[in-house]
Amino acid sequence: MHKYRFSRKSLGVPYALFLLIFVAAPLFVLIYYAFTNGRGQFTLQNLTGFFSDPNTLGTLFYSFGIAFATTVVCLLLAYPTAYVLAASRLRAKSVLIMIFIMPMWINFSLRITALKEILTWLEGSLAYHPFLNTVLGMSYDFLPFMILPIYTTISKLDGALLEAAKDLGAGDAQAFLRVTLPLSLPGVISGVSMVFLPAMTNYVVLDMLYNSTYIMGSLIGSYFSAYNWHGGSMIALILLGIICLFTLLTGGMEEENTRGGALL
Amino acid sequence: MIRKIWKNLIIIGILLFLYLPIMILAVYSFTDAANIGAVRGFSLHNYVTLFTTPELVNMIVGTLLLALGASVIATILGTLGAIGAFYSKKGAASVIMTMNQVPVVNADVVTGFSICILLVVVLGISKDTYIPLVAGHVTLCAPFVFLSVIPKLKQMDSSIYEAALDLGATPFTALVRIVIPQILPGIVSGFALAITLSLDDYFVATYTKPATFDTISTYVVNATKGAQTNIKTALWALSTVIFLAVVLFTVVMTVRAGKEQKERNGA
Numbered sequence: 001m002h003k004y005r006f007s008r009k010s011l012g013v014p015y016a017l018f019l020l021i022f023v024a025a026p027l028f029v030l031i032y033y034a035f036t037n038g039r040g041q042f043t044l045q046n047l048t049g050f051f052s053d054p055n056t057l058g059t060l061f062y063s064f065g066i067a068f069a070t071t072v073v074c075l076l077l078a079y080p081t082a083y084v085l086a087a088s089r090l091r092a093k094s095v096l097i098m099i100f101i102m103p104m105w106i107n108f109s110l111r112i113t114a115l116k117e118i119l120t121w122l123e124g125s126l127a128y129h130p131f132l133n134t135v136l137g138m139s140y141d142f143l144p145f146m147i148l149p150i151y152t153t154i155s156k157l158d159g160a161l162l163e164a165a166k167d168l169g170a171g172d173a174q175a176f177l178r179v180t181l182p183l184s185l186p187g188v189i190s191g192v193s194m195v196f197l198p199a200m201t202n203y204v205v206l207d208m209l210y211n212s213t214y215i216m217g218s219l220i221g222s223y224f225s226a227y228n229w230h231g232g233s234m235i236a237l238i239l240l241g242i243i244c245l246f247t248l249l250t251g252g253m254e255e256e257n258t259r260g261g262a263l264l
Numbered sequence: 265m266i267r268k269i270w271k272n273l274i275i276i277g278i279l280l281f282l283y284l285p286i287m288i289l290a291v292y293s294f295t296d297a298a299n300i301g302a303v304r305g306f307s308l309h310n311y312v313t314l315f316t317t318p319e320l321v322n323m324i325v326g327t328l329l330l331a332l333g334a335s336v337i338a339t340i341l342g343t344l345g346a347i348g349a350f351y352s353k354k355g356a357a358s359v360i361m362t363m364n365q366v367p368v369v370n371a372d373v374v375t376g377f378s379i380c381i382l383l384v385v386v387l388g389i390s391k392d393t394y395i396p397l398v399a400g401h402v403t404l405c406a407p408f409v410f411l412s413v414i415p416k417l418k419q420m421d422s423s424i425y426e427a428a429l430d431l432g433a434t435p436f437t438a439l440v441r442i443v444i445p446q447i448l449p450g451i452v453s454g455f456a457l458a459i460t461l462s463l464d465d466y467f468v469a470t471y472t473k474p475a476t477f478d479t480i481s482t483y484v485v486n487a488t489k490g491a492q493t494n495i496k497t498a499l500w501a502l503s504t505v506i507f508l509a510v511v512l513f514t515v516v517m518t519v520r521a522g523k524e525q526k527e528r529n530g531a
Contacts, residue, residue: 008439012348012360015341015406019363022403026378027366029386081278084271094521096275098514103282105460105510109484110503114285116488117292117500121301143282201371204466204481208488217373217467224377224471229385236374247369 030240033233046234056219056235063215066131066206067199070138074146074195075188077139082150082187083180086157097151104144112208115140119209130211137205142198146191153187154180193250197243216242286507293500298493310501313494320498327463327479334401335458341402342409342458343451347443349410350417364407376400376471384472396472401462408461409454416450417443 037043050056085096103111119133120126126133157180165175201217214222216239223232292300296307314320349360367375383389383396391397420443428438444451466481473482480502487495 008351008435009348009356011344012346012352012356015345015348015410016356016360016363018341018345018402018406019360022379022382022399023363023366026375026382029382030374030378033381077278077281080274084274088271095518098518099279100282102510102514103286105513106286106503106506107480107484108464109466109481110499110506111286113484113488113499114289114503117289117300118285121299140281140285143278147278197369197371201373201467203373204485208485217371220373220377221470224380229381232377233381236377239371240374243369243371243374 027240030233030236033230034237035234037230046230049231050234050238059214059216059219062213063200063217066134066138066215067196069131069135070142070199071192071196073135073139074143075192077143078146078150078191079188082147082154085147086151086154100147101144108141109204109208112137112141112205116208126210130209130213133209134206134211137209138195138199138202141202141205142195145194145198149190149194150184150187153184153190157183189250193246197246200242201239286503289500290504290507293497293504298497310497313498314501314505317495317498320495320502323478323480323483324502326477330397330401330479331459331462334398334405334462335455337398338402338405338458339409339451339455342406342454343413343447345406346410346413346417347439347447350414364410367403367407368411372404372465372467375403376468379403379468380471391472392474392476394474394477397469397474397477400468400472401465404465404468405458405461408457409451412454412457413447413450416447420446 034046035042035044037045081100085093085100088096090096115137116126119136123129123133161179161183162175165179170178200215203215203218203221206213206215206218216235219235220232220239223229223235288300293310294306294308295304296309297304345360345364349357352360379396379400383399384391389395424446425438425442428442429435433441464481465479466485469479469482473479478486484499487499490496
């Protein structure tokens, strides 16, 4: 009889199989569908179609616009907040941080509902400022994801560097610009990637705030509703390409994953 | 002095931005108003609707069961995967780590859509079996469990495991009694993370759920498009209940963490 020998390595086998089936295989299927038509023949039409249709190209640029505006708004709000939080000597600082993270645990569709009711009340109708409302909604949704990584990097800064800068005659502004700001850039980059990419794809915020235009995520949704798997796969693939490019550009500098780190 | 005022203004301003909408909605959930801004009397009818309408109750229970089920599976798979990868050769480990990273950086829309294509379109598995939905949520959550267990394995003192083997423990016993207890904090936070990810998900669920099943997210998104006022205001009550639950959970966690800190300092 063959005696089964337990090894710690073999524990990873189920997860490796799981990843192959539910992560790797779907990606290959996506690529296959993106480059074939309804009869299973190879085609580049889905690709050329995307880049020659003014509507889909417009959607791509509009997504970039929304994502860019959201990222800028989040950054402008989050940096001062993170800076003040990190610099404060409050004993209850950890509690304060929790209060800033807490909204992430409330279902986002309910939070957007809350914002929608308030905006409807303030503006009379959401139809007057669709772009503004969408950027507000996304910033409201993603702001904690920008605050947290910036806060983490600033609070890890070595205080001796700032003292040294001041001893050497730097003013407050100069010390901030030449010490704190450059050293906090990894946090900023990590925050930007946590906000920019979801802002290109989270079309629910757009829909709920009655913005009738499309972003990249909405295209996948519309192809899905029309059972157009080939067109939808191409959009998903293009989106994946943008994500990969963005991750490569910002990678390396990202220390930890904040979507995960937030809870600890 | 002026600087201090500025600092407080920033903190208070951002907190108002984050919390005012939820707070105002909470106040209005206790009235019989159909819109924010109307002045109406106190009423609990939103809460009665929330907990007595079968459609709403089913949706809440369904969301919780899905989150619990998917998180348990994700935690088991992710933890075993992390232990396996940690003790594997570099090549095999880096393959697992790379594949693990895909759902983490990928947009949820793409994850959901690609799983739907493979399971539903190619393999022909019916969405009514709940297999695509559960598989999708496990795919969404397990990589984060993996990522929260790995650092604990790296911090672990490996000589204890070897000592256990020297003292006659089988590798399996040593794993259960030595390794698992040391990485338990990572497993627990991975599980908690899995629960929150599953509860917050909209995209994976839309592409993989049976037509008759709704999670809180998919239900709320559809309900805001409809015009049923009593359902709309009952969701204000749901938002308030979840908000209070999150606050309560945070307070309990903070108090417990504070106590542990004190005990550690005292010892």
